[in-house]
Every structure is written in C-alpha cells, then in structure tokens.
Amino acid sequence: MMTLFPRRQGLVALCIGVAPFASAASDTASSEAVSDTAASQQVLNPMVVTATLAPRTADQSLASVTVIDEADLRRQDPKDITDILRAQPGVDVSSSGGFGKNTSVYLRGTGSESTPLLIDGIRLRSATAGSPSWQFLDPRMFERVEVVRGPRGSLYGADAVGGVVQLFTPEGEGEPTPSISLGGGSFDTRRATASLSGAESGTRYYVSTSRLESDGYEIVDGEGDKGYDNTTGLVRLSHTFAGGAELGVLGLRGRGNTEFDAYGSPGETDYVQQVAGIYAELPITEAWSSRLTLSEARDEQETPVYSSVFDTQTRTARLENTLALGRHELVAGAEYSRDEVDSSTAFDEDSRDNTAVFTQALMDFSPLTVQASLRHDDNQAYGEETTGSLGLGYALDEIHTLRASYGTAFRAPTFNDLYYPDDGFYEGNPDLDAETSETYELGIRGQFGLGFWDLAVYQSDIDDMITTVDTDGDGSVDTSDNVSRARIRGVELATGADVNDWTLRAALTYTDPENRATGKRLARRASRSLRFDADRALGDWTLGGSVIAQNHRYDDADNEERLGGFATLALRAGWHFAPRWSTRLTLENLLDKHYQTVEGYNSPGRAAFLSVRFGE
Numbered sequence: 001m002m003t004l005f006p007r008r009q010g011l012v013a014l015c016i017g018v019a020p021f022a023s024a025a026s027d028t029a030s031s032e033a034v035s036d037t038a039a040s041q042q043v044l045n046p047m048v049v050t051a052t053l054a055p056r057t058a059d060q061s062l063a064s065v066t067v068i069d070e071a072d073l074r075r076q077d078p079k080d081i082t083d084i085l086r087a088q089p090g091v092d093v094s095s096s097g098g099f100g101k102n103t104s105v106y107l108r109g110t111g112s113e114s115t116p117l118l119i120d121g122i123r124l125r126s127a128t129a130g131s132p133s134w135q136f137l138d139p140r141m142f143e144r145v146e147v148v149r150g151p152r153g154s155l156y157g158a159d160a161v162g163g164v165v166q167l168f169t170p171e172g173e174g175e176p177t178p179s180i181s182l183g184g185g186s187f188d189t190r191r192a193t194a195s196l197s198g199a200e201s202g203t204r205y206y207v208s209t210s211r212l213e214s215d216g217y218e219i220v221d222g223e224g225d226k227g228y229d230n231t232t233g234l235v236r237l238s239h240t241f242a243g244g245a246e247l248g249v250l251g252l253r254g255r256g257n258t259e260f261d262a263y264g265s266p267g268e269t270d271y272v273q274q275v276a277g278i279y280a281e282l283p284i285t286e287a288w289s290s291r292l293t294l295s296e297a298r299d300e301q302e303t304p305v306y307s308s309v310f311d312t313q314t315r316t317a318r319l320e321n322t323l324a325l326g327r328h329e330l331v332a333g334a335e336y337s338r339d340e341v342d343s344s345t346a347f348d349e350d351s352r353d354n355t356a357v358f359t360q361a362l363m364d365f366s367p368l369t370v371q372a373s374l375r376h377d378d379n380q381a382y383g384e385e386t387t388g389s390l391g392l393g394y395a396l397d398e399i400h401t402l403r404a405s406y407g408t409a410f411r412a413p414t415f416n417d418l419y420y421p422d423d424g425f426y427e428g429n430p431d432l433d434a435e436t437s438e439t440y441e442l443g444i445r446g447q448f449g450l451g452f453w454d455l456a457v458y459q460s461d462i463d464d465m466i467t468t469v470d471t472d473g474d475g476s477v478d479t480s481d482n483v484s485r486a487r488i489r490g491v492e493l494a495t496g497a498d499v500n501d502w503t504l505r506a507a508l509t510y511t512d513p514e515n516r517a518t519g520k521r522l523a524r525r526a527s528r529s530l531r532f533d534a535d536r537a538l539g540d541w542t543l544g545g546s547v548i549a550q551n552h553r554y555d556d557a558d559n560e561e562r563l564g565g566f567a568t569l570a571l572r573a574g575w576h577f578a579p580r581w582s583t584r585l586t587l588e589n590l591l592d593k594h595y596q597t598v599e600g601y602n603s604p605g606r607a608a609f610l611s612v613r614f615g616e
Helices: 009-028 035-044 070-076 081-085 415-419
Strands: 064-068 091-095 103-107 117-119 144-149 163-168 177-185 189-200 203-218 225-240 246-262 265-283 288-303 308-325 328-343 351-365 368-379 383-395 400-411 435-447 451-470 478-499 502-515 528-538 541-550 566-578 581-588 607-614
Touching: 035 478, 070 081, 070 144, 070 528, 070 541, 070 566, 081 091, 081 103, 081 144, 103 163
Parallel strands: 117 163
Antiparallel strands: 064 144, 091 103, 144 163, 177 189, 177 607, 189 203, 203 225, 225 246, 246 265, 265 288, 288 308, 308 328, 328 351, 351 368, 368 383, 383 400, 400 435, 435 451, 451 478, 478 502, 502 528, 528 541, 541 566, 566 581, 581 607
C-alpha cells in the first residue's frame, strides 16, 4: 500500500453515450491493439487502496470509487482541492467563496462531518468543528485522489458514513529530478512550486514547497476583495532494507492567512494544517506482514476579530497485520487515538481517547468474491460503537461485475457538540449519542479495453441525527440533541474512455437527502449534478474542457432560502514547447456565471491563469 497505512442536452447525450462507444471499440479492437491499450486499462481500472486497506483494482474493490490521477491533476491544474472533487460521482461542495474560504464536502448527501479526509493514511480534521479545512490544502502537493463512496466505519472508525477521501503525496523514483513551476492570473493571483525527487539504493525521497498569494475578489457584495495566501512544505522519505523491512516518514505543513467578511466588518484567520507520521513495516513470514504507524495531525486557527483560537491535535498509533492465505487475505489490527483541544473557549473537556480493534476478510471464490469487516470503538466521550460491512461481488463475465453491499457507520459528536460552554447563544450537550447509519447498495461495473462504466443505487438510513434545537423555547439559547432521522437515496453513473488521443470522463448523480422529521431536503445539497471532462492530445499540445452543472439547493433546513442551479464551463490548453519545459493556460467559469452555494457568498467569476513549468 502506497500510504503510511498498508501500501447541456447535447452534452448529456454525449456523456451517456461514452459507455456503449467504449464497448463497441473493445469489440472491434484487433489483437495488435491490445498492448497499445494496456496503459489505458490501468488508468481506467486503477488500483485502489482506500476501499479495502489493500491494493485492489476498481472492479475488485466491490465499492463505488473514483480515482483522480496525476495526469488529471496536471491537466486541470486546480487552485483548490475541491475544484477537482466538485460534481464527481456522489460528491457535492458548498463554499463561502473561493480562495481559502469555508468549504464543505458532502459525500452521498451526508454532512461534511461525515466525510473523513486522509493524507497518506493520516486523518486530518478539526476536532471542534468535526470537518476538515478543505480550503487550505494545496492540490500541487498531491499526485492522486481516491474517493470511496459508501460507509467505511468498519475500517476507519468514526464519521466514515458517506465515504472517505484520501489524498496521496508523491513517492520519489529514478534519478534525482528537480521541478519548478511559476504562474499567475486573475484576482492578482501568484503561484510558485519547487520540488526534488528521486531514489537510490532502496531509499526514495520527495521534497516540495509551494506558495500561493491572491488578492481575491468581492465575495460579499459591497464588502471589497478578500485575499488569501498559503505556504506549504512537504517531505516524504522511505527506505527498504535487504530483508524487505521498510521504514518511512512524512511531514506536510501548510500555513497562511485568509480574509473574510465578519458581518460587515473585515476579518481574517491565520491557520496551520499539518500532518506528520512515521511507519515501520516488517515481513514476519512470506505470508504475514505487520505495520506500525505513529502519526499526528493538527488544525490550528486564530481569528482576532472574534478573539478566538481553536487549535486541535490528534495523535494516533495504529498496528495492522496482513495475512495472505492463498487467494484470500485477512487483515487484523488495533488503533489508539487521542484528541486534544487548546482554545480561547473554555470547553468543559479538552481531550478524549479512542481505542479500537478491527478485522477484515477478503475472500476470492472466483467468480464470487466476499468482503467482510468488523470494528469496535470505545470512546471516552460518547461510549462504544460497533460497525460492520459485508460486500458480495460476482463476475458475470470477463467484462461485467455485479456487486451488493451492506454497511453500518457512525458520526461522532464533536467537542463543540458536547462541551461548548454557554455563551448566551449556544451550549454543548455532554449527553449526546453518536449518529448511526446503515446503507444498502447495489452496483454493476463494465470494464472494457478502452473504457468503463459504473452504475450504483443506494439507500442510507441515519438515526439519532445531531441537530441544533431551541432549549428554552424563546430562541435565545440553542443546544445539540439526537432528535432527527434522515433517509438518503441516490443513483450514480460514472463512465469514461481513453481512445484516439481522447480522454473522456462523465458523471451523473441523483441524490435525495431527506430529513425524515420534516420531509425537507438537507441544507446546501443539490439533488442532481453532471460533470463532463474531455481532453485531447495533439502532438506537443493538449486541449480540454470541463462542464459542471447542478440544480438548485436550499441554504436552510426549512427549505425557504433557495439558491439557483448553475452550469459552468472551463477550458484549458497545455504546450510542451521544449524538452522538460511546458506551459499551461486555464480559463475558468468562461461564461462568467453568477452563482452561490452558500447564501450571500459569491463564487468566483470568469478567471484566467497561466503557468510555466520545468521538470517531468
């Protein structure tokens, strides 16, 4: 496992038409073309590690997965990690503006607190707010993104209700390779990145640093431009010894400042995002390997206008054993983590421990495969939770794989939910239970030589939803309570093809996230979305574009504040004008569509960015 844990209408018609086109291409391919499509098959049916803690191709994972590889990231050159996630199958994003402003990522209609973010196996989040600060992550630090949809509580513990997103940093390989990139564009934005990578005598290394500055734009009408800056550094180092043992370290730290509108007054937040870890893997026998990982994650934010400091830290120790039994594989392990809070707010409790044991069996009875997992968590704050999952896959033929799964998960109450002191507006509730969920899913994947398609239908039932309620009846003080239930139903279609120098990807998503107590749609979620990406190689040139379309959403739980739907168009071009030299131009929101995903906060208008790069 390559992580710190074991290694419009016409357009819609075109998107839906990709799958049968790919099928026809496969049926007519000659034997001479087989070797030419090997690399394409690897991209279209990539290895995934997040779904099962072990390397499995996308069809073998028995999960709804999306992989965004290094080529995708290079071509699309996102300024924010959520730009590449937006409207992917089952993914929705809401943001209080661009360039480092508060952002939420919803997987399959669940809350942002129910979508864990991992960086090379290390979880990053705010223990007080419960969700990660997606807006502060520089996408240039990563070479791969895996999005696994569906519950994964039995593998990752708390909050993996809608799924899991994992970001992978690069590993060094080959001769020492330097790289540097400079660019800029609209909103007086400037970017610079430099890196060095390589491998020698069993040692692999990758070091990188980046800087982004932007004066921003008028996010709130009449309140002026709101700027953002980010400086990030990354170090990754590993060594494989002669006997097969491996030792590795990772450090990633991002810090900067973001400006915002504080109810008519200017405000700013200084932030730090950091993950660090060390792992050791030992092959005990030919069939048994063991890995120990020690890690720390920090989310720190200081906002002077509110005189607030929220610094959270999570330390984790995880032991994982993998046993190969012929075509079967067994994983068993234990995990201990501790959350700590250092804040200007006097929380009633400022730390909590969690202990967990877990196991997973991956069994291959071809054409039938079975995946079963179980995990038990014991948390100092909210008690014990047991989660499990069962997945069945059946290879109908060499092309199609049918899958069915059932899984449970839970969302842990945050420090704010539990311990926030009474400030006259809100007070935490230490008697909260965790939200619990169960999900059923049925899917089928077609994997062709030049393309793929994947269709999934699912239903998630969530009990004991944590909701803010009026405790005294006059609206003066609110608290959190387990009073609501939700039912989320959805259909996802993903398809793609790599053929005749074209790279095509499309995603259609329907989601019905309903609060069962009110019959209303959960706030800030669109129910329908489309994403279509197309790129073509033309010698030393690449040309491409993306269309993203979503219907309306509501900004409030009562569904009274309606935010209109939108469609955006982005175009891009790249040119390799000399050996190891390239330049890239991106035009975003080309039609200058005005839209909001959070009431009162404008999304960026038309923008252009140009960069020059030296290196591989």
